Amino acid sequence: MLEVRDLSKAFGGLKAVDQASLDVRTGEIVGLIGPNGAGKTTLFAAIAGFHKPDGGRIVLDGRDITGLAPHQICAAGMVRTFQITQPFARISVRENIMVGAYFRTADRRTATRLAESVAAQVGMTDQLDQPGSDLTVAGRKRLELARALATRPRLLLLDEVMAGLNPTEIGDIVEVIRTVRAGGVTILLIEHVMQAVTSLAERVYVLNQGRMIAEGTPAAIAENPEVVEAYLGHGAAKVLRA
Amino acid sequence: MRNLAVAAALLAALVYPLLVPNYLITVGMLIFFIAFLGQSWNVAGGFAGQTSFGHAVFFGVGAYTSTILHVSHGWNPWLAWPVATAMGGLVGAGIAFLSFRAGLRGSYFALITLAFAEVFRIVANSAAFTRGGLGMLIKADSRLENFQFTTPIAPYYLALALCLVSLLIAWWLTRGRFGARLVAIRENEDAARALGIDVFAEKVKVLTLSGAMCAAGGTFYAQKYLYIDPTIAFGIDKSVEMLLVTMVGGAGTIFGPLIGSIVLTAINELTRNAAGVFPALKNVQPLSLVVYGVMLIIIVARLPDGFASLLWRRRHA
Amino acid sequence: MLDPQIILAGVLNGLLAGGIYVLVAVGLTLIYGVLHIINFAHGSLLMLAMYAVFFLWKLSGIDPYVALPIVTGGAFAVGFVLYRAVIGRYSHGKDENILLITLGVSIIADNGALLFFGGDTETIDVPYAGKIIELGAAFLPLPKVISCAAAIAICLALGLFMALSDTGKAIRAVAKERQGARLVGIDVEHIFAVSYGIGIACLGAAACLLMPTFYVTPQSGYAFVLVAFTIVVLGGMGSFVGAAVGGFLIGVTESIGGLLLGEQLGQIGISLIFILILLLKPTGLFGSRA
Numbered sequence: 001m002l003e004v005r006d007l008s009k010a011f012g013g014l015k016a017v018d019q020a021s022l023d024v025r026t027g028e029i030v031g032l033i034g035p036n037g038a039g040k041t042t043l044f045a046a047i048a049g050f051h052k053p054d055g056g057r058i059v060l061d062g063r064d065i066t067g068l069a070p071h072q073i074c075a076a077g078m079v080r081t082f083q084i085t086q087p088f089a090r091i092s093v094r095e096n097i098m099v100g101a102y103f104r105t106a107d108r109r110t111a112t113r114l115a116e117s118v119a120a121q122v123g124m125t126d127q128l129d130q131p132g133s134d135l136t137v138a139g140r141k142r143l144e145l146a147r148a149l150a151t152r153p154r155l156l157l158l159d160e161v162m163a164g165l166n167p168t169e170i171g172d173i174v175e176v177i178r179t180v181r182a183g184g185v186t187i188l189l190i191e192h193v194m195q196a197v198t199s200l201a202e203r204v205y206v207l208n209q210g211r212m213i214a215e216g217t218p219a220a221i222a223e224n225p226e227v228v229e230a231y232l233g234h235g236a237a238k239v240l241r242a
Numbered sequence: 243m244r245n246l247a248v249a250a251a252l253l254a255a256l257v258y259p260l261l262v263p264n265y266l267i268t269v270g271m272l273i274f275f276i277a278f279l280g281q282s283w284n285v286a287g288g289f290a291g292q293t294s295f296g297h298a299v300f301f302g303v304g305a306y307t308s309t310i311l312h313v314s315h316g317w318n319p320w321l322a323w324p325v326a327t328a329m330g331g332l333v334g335a336g337i338a339f340l341s342f343r344a345g346l347r348g349s350y351f352a353l354i355t356l357a358f359a360e361v362f363r364i365v366a367n368s369a370a371f372t373r374g375g376l377g378m379l380i381k382a383d384s385r386l387e388n389f390q391f392t393t394p395i396a397p398y399y400l401a402l403a404l405c406l407v408s409l410l411i412a413w414w415l416t417r418g419r420f421g422a423r424l425v426a427i428r429e430n431e432d433a434a435r436a437l438g439i440d441v442f443a444e445k446v447k448v449l450t451l452s453g454a455m456c457a458a459g460g461t462f463y464a465q466k467y468l469y470i471d472p473t474i475a476f477g478i479d480k481s482v483e484m485l486l487v488t489m490v491g492g493a494g495t496i497f498g499p500l501i502g503s504i505v506l507t508a509i510n511e512l513t514r515n516a517a518g519v520f521p522a523l524k525n526v527q528p529l530s531l532v533v534y535g536v537m538l539i540i541i542v543a544r545l546p547d548g549f550a551s552l553l554w555r556r557r558h559a
Numbered sequence: 560m561l562d563p564q565i566i567l568a569g570v571l572n573g574l575l576a577g578g579i580y581v582l583v584a585v586g587l588t589l590i591y592g593v594l595h596i597i598n599f600a601h602g603s604l605l606m607l608a609m610y611a612v613f614f615l616w617k618l619s620g621i622d623p624y625v626a627l628p629i630v631t632g633g634a635f636a637v638g639f640v641l642y643r644a645v646i647g648r649y650s651h652g653k654d655e656n657i658l659l660i661t662l663g664v665s666i667i668a669d670n671g672a673l674l675f676f677g678g679d680t681e682t683i684d685v686p687y688a689g690k691i692i693e694l695g696a697a698f699l700p701l702p703k704v705i706s707c708a709a710a711i712a713i714c715l716a717l718g719l720f721m722a723l724s725d726t727g728k729a730i731r732a733v734a735k736e737r738q739g740a741r742l743v744g745i746d747v748e749h750i751f752a753v754s755y756g757i758g759i760a761c762l763g764a765a766a767c768l769l770m771p772t773f774y775v776t777p778q779s780g781y782a783f784v785l786v787a788f789t790i791v792v793l794g795g796m797g798s799f800v801g802a803a804v805g806g807f808l809i810g811v812t813e814s815i816g817g818l819l820l821g822e823q824l825g826q827i828g829i830s831l832i833f834i835l836i837l838l839l840k841p842t843g844l845f846g847s848r849a
Contacts, residue, residue: 048436074438082436088429099426102419103438111419132429151438293655295662344838349597349658353788354837360785360830368824375823478781482666489659528670535666542659543649 001026001186002047002078002155007056009039009046016042018210019056022188024155029177029187031201031218033194035231039210040190041083044159048080049073060155074103077154081147081161083190085140087132093119094128096143100150115150121183122146122176137164141173149180156180158189162196170196206230255402259395267394273500273507274398274405275462279480280487280499281408282455287485288493289415290448291428293348296355297456297484299337299362300330302475304457305464309378310371319389323461330457331450338449342442347431356481363476377471380464389465397466404462405500408455412496424448428494456484479531486534489541492550501549509533568697569818570811575699577810578707579768583783584790584802585714586761592797593734593754595654596646599661602784603668604759608634608766609775610672613681616770623683623770624705634763639756647751665780672777682774706768713764714803717757730754734797786813789833795846804844 002024009017016039024030032040046053049070058066060076068076088096097115098108105111119125122142127135135143141161148156158177162170174196181187191197197204198218206214206221208230214221221227255274259267279301286292307329308322317325341354366372384392391397415421423444426434435441464470474480483506491502513529541548583605590598611630615621621629641664649660690701721727732740733750741747790809794801809829816825836843 050432050435069440070435071438071440074436079438080436082433086430086433088426088433090429091425095422095425099422099434099439100437102422106419108417108419111422147433147437293659340838344841346837346841348655350837350841352655352658353597353792354834357785357830357833357837361827361834364824364827364830368821368827482662528673531670532667532674535663535670538663538666539645539649539660542656542663546656 001061002188003057003059004043004047005057005059007043007046007058008054009042009051010054015210017046017053017207020207020210020212021056022205022212022215024186024188026186027181027184028202029181029189029200031197031204032188032190032207033192033197033204033221034207037209038207038230040207041159043207044080044157044190048078048157050080074151074153078157079148079151079153079155080157081144081159083159083163085137085144087135087140087143089133090131092129092131093124093135093139093143093146096132097146097150100147103151115146118146118150121149121179123172138166138169138173141165142176145173145176145180149185153185155186155188158187158191160190160192162191162193174199252406259398264394267398269507269511271394271398271401273503274401275459276483276487276507277500277503278401278404278408279456279459279484280491280503281405281412282452282459283484284412284488284493284495284499285415285455286448286452288488288495288498289412289421289428290424290445291494292445292449293352293485294355294481295352295478295485296357296359296481297452298476298478298480299355299359300334300453300456301460301463301480301484302359302362302366302470302472303333303453304330304460305470305475306366306372306378306460307457308461309380309464309470313378313380314371318387319461319465320387323389323458326461327454327458330460331454333457334449334451334453335446337453338446342445356478359476359478359481363472366472366476372472375472377469377474378464380468382468390468391466397462400462404458409496409500411451411455416496420444420447425494482534486538488548490537490548492548495548495550498548498550501553505537505549506530506534509537564695564697565818566815567695569814571694571697571699572703573811573814574807575703575707575810576814577807578710579765580786580790580810581714581803581806582710582761582765582768583787584794584806585717585799586758586765587787588791588794588797588799588802589730589761590755590758591791593730594751596657596661596755597654597788598755598758599658599784600664600668601661601758601762601787602782603665603672603780604634604638605762605766605783605787606672606775606777606780607668608759608763609770609773609779610676610681611763612766612770613683613775616683622685623767624709627709627764627767630767631760631763634766635756635760638759639752641759642752642755646755647748665784669777669780672780676777678777680774680776683770685771688771700772702771706771710765710768713761717761718799726750726753730757785833786829789829789836791843792833792836792841793843795843798843798845801843801845 004020004022006019006021007017008015008019020043034040042051045051047058049068052067057064060078063076065073065076088099094115097118098111101111101114116128119128122145124142124146127139132143145161162173165173170193177187177200201218204216204218204221205212206227213230214224214227258270283294283297287294304326307326308319311317311322311325312319337355337358341351346354367375372378384390386396415424423439426439427441427444431441487502487506488499490505491500492498510530513533516529545551587598587601590596608630611633612623612626615626616623645664646660685702688702692699692701692704721731729745729750732745733747737747786809790805791802793808794805812828812832813825816828
């Protein structure tokens with residue numbers, strides 16, 4: 001469904017993403033992991049149209065979307081959430097989600113119903129009338145997810161949706177993400193919470209210092225010495241094996 | 243309950259001129275007219291969050307377009323009115339296109355609108371077709387077919403009608419996709435973009451609407467007072483008035499500009515009679531503006547959602 | 560076309576005016592660089608300072624140049640207190656809030672002046688106002704030359720202060736890295752107030768330098784604020800070199816514009832430059848922040 005080929009993005013002299021490639025097949029949940037500062041969010045931002053890539057191609061369902069604006073990419077069926085949540089603070093949760101719903105319909109009643117059903121899907125029905133600014137971290141994460149879902153995407157890019165959640169909340173969100181995929185949405189997620197990655201993702205890519213260093217099932221990745229070294233430092237793999 | 247209050251207020255507004263002396267009818271007209279102008283600012287500044295310091299540019303474009311068509315080309319002012327309105331929309335679209343293409347936001351956008359107003363003012367002050375600094379006088383011919391008035395009653399109802407139209411527009415914004423998108427843009431542009439909103443296009447649309455409304459007010463003003471000049475049309479006083487009235491009443495709400503207009507007109511009336519209290523003052527008219535300035539600071543500092551937030555629970559756009 | 564001698568005269572006069580503009584712009588860019596505030600009240604406060612110079616002269620006969628230390632010191636105090644009491648206290652959050660608050664201050668100042676001083680144009684008559692220095696076809700009024708030289712001297716002195724004094728270093732630290740400055744023990748709020756005060760003190764000095772050859776009305780504030788913003792945006796917000804280059808450029812532009820298009824229409828050059836810079840290069844010639 002999604003093909004990213006040799007994507008590069010530099011800021012000033014710093015190469016944030018260096019010739020990264022990945023594939024996401026329809027119906028999959030794919031993980032993107034890597035140590036802090038590896039360039040994961042930059043890669044996401046470039047894929048979703050928030051940065052213009054310096055090189056490389058992004059193809060969604062056979063259509064080249066490289067360099068398109070975010071709202072055009074949303075029209076192509078791909079939507080992203082933000083690592084630092086961006087709720088519409090002064091309007092209600094319902095109205096927040098409706099902004100996403102309005103992408104598919106111009107009618108207020110339809111948008112309201114869609115928003116309410118999406119809210120039910122992520123478990124926010126009780127909070128529909130609260131202003132966006134009143135939500136807890138967990139609530140905001142759900143809201144990010146709900147808003148994106150309301151646009152009825154085919155591919156969902158989730159950026160660290162678990163960050164800042166306690167284990168119970170993580171468990172809840174993992175369930176929600178499973179149901180979302182069951183509903184027909186393909187998912188690419190950035191995550192630091194390994195438990196979530198291993199329980200959700202069928203395949204995982206590992207990014208380190210802008211370069212893709214490994215790809216495989218979560219189990220295979222965990223054994224990969226390069227991956228271990230990326231996280232724990234040079235020579236760690238050898239030390240661990242000894 | 244709220245609908246009942248609105249209906250009662252509407253009824254009161256309709257019978258008001260029959261019960262009060264002429265002077266108060268004019269005050270009423272001013273309240274509704276300024277509320278209308280404020281709503282034009284509110285559409286872009288309140289709902290969409292695009293604060294403009296130079297909205298007078300649209301007001302002046304409207305006033306001068308209809309006046310030039312009427313005085314220099316013999317058009318009937320009623321016919322010139324829609325043309326003036328369209329011109330305002332065009333200028334709005336133009337300024338929006340240029341500014342947002344360049345990525346201007348926040349304070350920079352506010353300042354560039356001020357600069358545009360200034361450019362128009364200087365041109366109007368120097369050009370022949372606007373009679374330069376002398377301004378333009380509309381010959382008195384007080385017939386309604388000529389868009390002129392013999393009594394304060396007709397302008398009152400016209401101003402009331404304009405105000406009602408603007409309230410309907412604001413109400414429509416709270417109920418539809420366009421308005422929801424504007425609010426999303428105001429709250430968080432990047433998130434709006436990620437959710438499929440073409441932020442640039444929506445901003446241009448709202449400035450077009452705002453400019454058109456404001457220009458319509460410009461024509462009304464010209465026909466009521468029968469005289470415009472570059473400072474009246476494009477000066478900062480008008481821009482500030484529109485901004486202030488909305489912020490005081492509640493930016494981004496339906497009734498904000500109307501509430502603000504009532505408050506500011508009341509202040510104006512009170513200070514008008516202050517000449518007796520402050521004999522040392524050479525000229526009392528700026529006193530209300532001084533109070534406006536104080537109010538602006540207090541509102542921004544203490545009551546950013548305006549008086550509307552005091553009257554009913556914060557049910558923002 | 561115009562005689563090149565006349566154009567030269569226009570350029571020279573523009574440079575002289577530009578010197579004082581630099582002083583005004585330096586204050587504005589300092590305030591932006593340190594506090595990240597767009598001080599909309601800048602023009603109005605300059606107008607009030609000019610009235611202060613006028614009244615000092617009218618009521619006590621003090622020559623505007625002699626009044627320099629008084630008005631500059633007083634302006635610093637006014638700026639400091641204004642920041643502490645109003646601007647610093649209420650400008651939490653969005654930068655638009657601060658713009659609106661300084662707009663409020665300017666409305667109060669402009670209309671307060673109208674209220675208390677009336678709408679008349681006020682000027683100062685100094686005995687040396689008529690003295691001219693001839694430079695070819697250029698007739699340069701002596702006070703303008705003195706004022707320009709003084710403005711440049713003050714800017715240089717300010718530069719030295721910023722580079723060498725402890726307060727100056729603290730200000731530069733806060734401008735560069737607010738949190739870091741806090742961490743090394745700098746009282747950031749105090750520095751904010753001092754910086755704002757210095758910015759307004761520049762206006763006090765500029766007022767003394769303007770009054771011998773200029774006039775003041777309550778509308779002067781509005782006229783000056785556009786010029787000041789154009790200079791700072793042209794030069795780059797927060798850049799002192801930019802303010803200097805911008806000040807002289809705008810001074811010359813205004814002068815030549817007046818020569819070519821007449822006093823009224825000539826002013827359009829400034830607004831057009833402002834618009835063009837914002838549309839084409841919002842960071843200005845020397846600025847780094849968009």
